Amino acid sequence: MSAALIIIFATIAGVLCLGLLARRGKDMNLEQWTVGGRGFGTILVFVLMAGEIYTTFTFLGGSGFAYGHGAPTFYILSYGCLAYLLSYFLLPPIWRYAEKNRLISQPDFFAHKYDSPALGVLVALVGIVALIPYLVLQLKGLGIIVDAAAYGAISPTLAIWIGAAVITAYVMVSGVRGSAWTAVVKDILILAVVLFLGIYLPIHYYGGYGSMFSAIDAAKPGFLTLPAKGESIAWFDSTVLLTAFGFYMWPHSFGSLFTAKEERTFRRNAVMMPLYQLILLFVFFVGFAAILQVPGLKGAEIDLSLLRLSVQSFDPWFVGVIGAAGVLTALVPGSMILIAAATLLANNIFRIAQPHASDATVSRLAKLLVPVVAVVSVVFTLQGGTTIVALLLMGYSFVTQLFPTLVASLLPHNPVTREGAFAGICVGIATVAATTLTHTSVATMFPALPGALQDLNIGIVALILNVVALGIVSAVTRRRPAYA
Amino acid sequence: MAFVKWLAVLPFLGILVGVPLLNRVQPLIMGMPLILAWIVLWVLLTAAIMAIIYRCDPANRDTPEPRQ
Numbered sequence: 001m002s003a004a005l006i007i008i009f010a011t012i013a014g015v016l017c018l019g020l021l022a023r024r025g026k027d028m029n030l031e032q033w034t035v036g037g038r039g040f041g042t043i044l045v046f047v048l049m050a051g052e053i054y055t056t057f058t059f060l061g062g063s064g065f066a067y068g069h070g071a072p073t074f075y076i077l078s079y080g081c082l083a084y085l086l087s088y089f090l091l092p093p094i095w096r097y098a099e100k101n102r103l104i105s106q107p108d109f110f111a112h113k114y115d116s117p118a119l120g121v122l123v124a125l126v127g128i129v130a131l132i133p134y135l136v137l138q139l140k141g142l143g144i145i146v147d148a149a150a151y152g153a154i155s156p157t158l159a160i161w162i163g164a165a166v167i168t169a170y171v172m173v174s175g176v177r178g179s180a181w182t183a184v185v186k187d188i189l190i191l192a193v194v195l196f197l198g199i200y201l202p203i204h205y206y207g208g209y210g211s212m213f214s215a216i217d218a219a220k221p222g223f224l225t226l227p228a229k230g231e232s233i234a235w236f237d238s239t240v241l242l243t244a245f246g247f248y249m250w251p252h253s254f255g256s257l258f259t260a261k262e263e264r265t266f267r268r269n270a271v272m273m274p275l276y277q278l279i280l281l282f283v284f285f286v287g288f289a290a291i292l293q294v295p296g297l298k299g300a301e302i303d304l305s306l307l308r309l310s311v312q313s314f315d316p317w318f319v320g321v322i323g324a325a326g327v328l329t330a331l332v333p334g335s336m337i338l339i340a341a342a343t344l345l346a347n348n349i350f351r352i353a354q355p356h357a358s359d360a361t362v363s364r365l366a367k368l369l370v371p372v373v374a375v376v377s378v379v380f381t382l383q384g385g386t387t388i389v390a391l392l393l394m395g396y397s398f399v400t401q402l403f404p405t406l407v408a409s410l411l412p413h414n415p416v417t418r419e420g421a422f423a424g425i426c427v428g429i430a431t432v433a434a435t436t437l438t439h440t441s442v443a444t445m446f447p448a449l450p451g452a453l454q455d456l457n458i459g460i461v462a463l464i465l466n467v468v469a470l471g472i473v474s475a476v477t478r479r480r481p482a483y484a
Numbered sequence: 485m486a487f488v489k490w491l492a493v494l495p496f497l498g499i500l501v502g503v504p505l506l507n508r509v510q511p512l513i514m515g516m517p518l519i520l521a522w523i524v525l526w527v528l529l530t531a532a533i534m535a536i537i538y539r540c541d542p543a544n545r546d547t548p549e550p551r552q
Contacts (some may be wrong), residue, residue, distance in 0.1 A: 017507055071507075077523050078499045081530045088534060092543075209515025217509050217517075224509045224517045233504040240499060271538050274531040281524065455494055 007320025066287030182300030198282025424470030
């Protein structure tokens with residue numbers, strides 16, 4: 001066993017112990033996780049809240065996308081910024097309404113706003129469907145890390161099963177009480193590792209950022225700008241908008257905003273969070289540094305670039321530290337996603353079907369569903385072939401379909417009816433599902449369209465159809481004023 | 485305050501309109517391609533704009549603004 005693997009498994013063991021300790025001592029539920037965090041002081045709270053966005057997606061996916069796609073990866077830096085801006089105006093009214101009506105989940109919110117339990121079920125289904133690719137990408141990340149750190153001794157398939165077992169064990173042991181300290185350790189470690197790699201590697205291999213980008217530009221002309229076709233300007237703008245709108249539509253992030261103590265927290269975070277985003281720059285730098293140093297990774301392999309370059313540059317023990325940081329970025333958010341999916345199934349779907357089920361039954365069911373959801377995700381993961389970024393964008397295409405219905409419900413006089421909400425969400429989801437399953441894009445469906453329109457992200461096309469359906473059906477079903 | 489809130493439109497323009505216009509590598513700014521440096525600039529400006537909005541928003545004062 002390599003030194004790297006020993007360090008990674010020691011980290012996993014340590015995290016499981018932290019989970020056990022958290023359970024023994026103060027019980028931490030999801031609410032306490034954030035509220036209790038407030039006792040930590042501003043900086044630690046900031047690290048905790050901002051750190052939720054540092055998942056395997058940013059660590060391996062961001063660097064891999066920079067390595068394989070170049071400039072289009074800059075969309076990741078752009079959408080977060082706009083999403084935080086939107087959060088300033090979007091989150092306080094959601095929080096106020098949820099607080100007033102004692103709501104605890106995203107489907108509850110929609111069901112209550114539109115006075116329709118069925119809409120709650122639909123929203124829960126959308127959430128689960130979107131969470132699966134998000135979980136798959138965390139497992140993929142875990143698999144990649146274990147595989148790389150084992151220096152080929154463990155097959156990728158086995159690595160993914162190990163990853164899934166670790167996440168499931170972590171959730172079963174610490175439950176929702178996942179120690180706040182695990183999150184803190186994760187954020188500090190990932191910050192340190194990303195800053196170090198993003199500064200050291202470009203200087204070590206190229207002498208600096210300027211010479212690195214010049215060398216890449218000379219070797220691959222056009223790689224550092226958005227291309228004319230494919231991931232073009234139209235793709236960039238539509239993807240940034242889609243993901244900025246969808247940012248807070250994820251069931252786990254929507255749910256966690258209910259736990260805040262006062263609405264001002266969101267406004268204050270909207271000021272600070274864009275700056276925290278800049279850490280992404282260093283993730284990109286690692287991916288760019290890898291281009292000329294570990295060339296030849298293709299397709300879904302691009303996600304390996306950060307670790308390949310690390311293996312080439314450092315001793316096994318340090319690769320172990322990097323891998324451990326990566327494992328934590330998959331483990332902490334992965335467990336949140338797994339819990340969110342299992343809870344949605346148990347609480348927002350099973351309970352609607354069986355209204356007389358007791359709380360104990362529902363929570364037992366949620367726990368039983370954890371390994372089930374994990375296994376389903378493993379099956380999807382093993383089908384492979386997709387990059388981490390592609391998986392996340394697929395999830396985003398789904399959750400963003402909830403955005404128009406949500407925004408309409410926050411207006412003083414909601415113009416959207418229950419039927420309109422259903423029609424909009426269903427049309428949007430059906431569009432995304434149909435195009436994903438048949439592997440069509442705007443370009444293949446409408447070859448006659450001008451090039452720029454062909455490159456639009458399919459999620460934004462679905463969003464437009466969604467709004468059209470929502471408008472038409474709402475207009476038809478609006479209750480007309482009585483004549484008399 | 486209503487006027488200040490309109491500042492929030494600027495980052496959308498800066499990124500969605502500005503990036504397509506400045507889709508170039510040269511000149512490198514602080515070692516970064518122009519397109520990346522432009523996005524970084526807008527991340528910083530977004531934080532600044534949100535800080536201004538936060539300061540001007542009466543909802544963030546400890547005591548509610550007296551009604552006239």
